[in-house]
Amino acid sequence: MQVTVGAFDAPYHAPVLVAEVLQLLGHVRSVLDGTLGGGGHSAALIVAGARVTALDRDPEAIAAARARLADAERAGQFEAVCANFADVDAVPALAGRTFDGILLDLGVSSHQLDDTRRGFTFREGSPLDMRMGADATVTAAEWLNGNDEPALAQAFREYADEHKAMRLARVIGKRRANHPFATSDDLVGAIREALGARSGPSDFARLFQAVRIAVNDEIAALGKALPVLRDRLAPGGVMAVIAYHSGEDRLVKHAFRAWSEDCTCPPRLPRCACGGNRALGAVVTRRAVTAGAAEAGRNARARSARLRGWRRKG
Numbered sequence: 001m002q003v004t005v006g007a008f009d010a011p012y013h014a015p016v017l018v019a020e021v022l023q024l025l026g027h028v029r030s031v032l033d034g035t036l037g038g039g040g041h042s043a044a045l046i047v048a049g050a051r052v053t054a055l056d057r058d059p060e061a062i063a064a065a066r067a068r069l070a071d072a073e074r075a076g077q078f079e080a081v082c083a084n085f086a087d088v089d090a091v092p093a094l095a096g097r098t099f100d101g102i103l104l105d106l107g108v109s110s111h112q113l114d115d116t117r118r119g120f121t122f123r124e125g126s127p128l129d130m131r132m133g134a135d136a137t138v139t140a141a142e143w144l145n146g147n148d149e150p151a152l153a154q155a156f157r158e159y160a161d162e163h164k165a166m167r168l169a170r171v172i173g174k175r176r177a178n179h180p181f182a183t184s185d186d187l188v189g190a191i192r193e194a195l196g197a198r199s200g201p202s203d204f205a206r207l208f209q210a211v212r213i214a215v216n217d218e219i220a221a222l223g224k225a226l227p228v229l230r231d232r233l234a235p236g237g238v239m240a241v242i243a244y245h246s247g248e249d250r251l252v253k254h255a256f257r258a259w260s261e262d263c264t265c266p267p268r269l270p271r272c273a274c275g276g277n278r279a280l281g282a283v284v285t286r287r288a289v290t291a292g293a294a295e296a297g298r299n300a301r302a303r304s305a306r307l308r309g310w311r312r313k314g
Helices: 018-023 040-047 060-068 070-074 083-090 110-114 140-146 149-160 167-177 184-195 199-214 218-230 244-260 293-298 299-303
Strands: 032-034 051-056 079-082 099-105 233-243 281-283 307-313
Touching: 018 099, 018 233, 018 307, 032 040, 032 199, 040 051, 040 099, 040 110, 051 060, 060 070, 060 079, 070 079, 079 099, 083 167, 083 218, 099 218, 140 199, 149 167, 149 199, 167 184, 184 199, 199 218, 218 233, 218 244, 233 244, 244 307, 293 299
Parallel strands: 032 051, 032 099, 051 079, 099 233
Antiparallel strands: 233 307, 281 307
16 A cells, blocks of 8 residues: 555644554554554554554544544444553453554654643643643643652653753752742743753753653553553564654563563573573564655654564464
8 A cells, every 4th residue: 555645644643654554554454553643543554454443541632533533433444442552451342352453653642742731842831731641640740849859850861861850850949949830931941041041942842751751651651561462462463663752662672672582591501591481473673664754854753753563473
């Protein structure tokens, strides 16, 4: 199936790497789309002939995608469930079900970034919310105001690779003592004070992303979800994951590699010490697949996208 860049874009969201996802999943009969978003990937998979069951923790995303895919839903080719992919085993509608393909497109949608009410953006006056769904227990403001400085610094260091993480945490601690953080302006001001006058949008984006990851527990949720989703693959099924953050991509890469290894003990070792690993499948992308120049040029979000695939043994 030939796919033109942008063919499955919608006002809600522009999906990335659609053609590349279809190369991995376009032949399958049933797909679990764990990150429905605006429904772009699901729409492409349905056109390719798959029946798609989709999850999203954001009710607004579910509503937008169901409106877009109403014909497919009526035809029995599409169903949507409001749930976090990390809790797939707790979703009654998915009890006992396996899939030929599973897709995760991590991060946030274009709509979530553009809607200032959601608080994902550093646009002036935006509320510090950043919750992807009702299952997130605290807002970004509550996270910034409620955590001690070492915890803040750890998040900035791990999720944003910020070498001035402790300085930024101290600035936040000082500022919130006089005025609790409430809007994007508060965090932008703290970043500017900590990083200096030359800090700008790329720094704001990186550090706002770190707060979002912490608020939604995204790294831990992904680590929990990957083996659970793996076990929902039918024999010969393929899992495809698009990551935008180096920590997420590293987690996926290491998981796929570990699932593809047999016993790793030295041949002369008298007894297996690795637990008798047996490969569960094989990596199907030698290295991360990235967007081509045309897609990266029209969609800034695609520039950081990394797609990896893994196939379960048949």
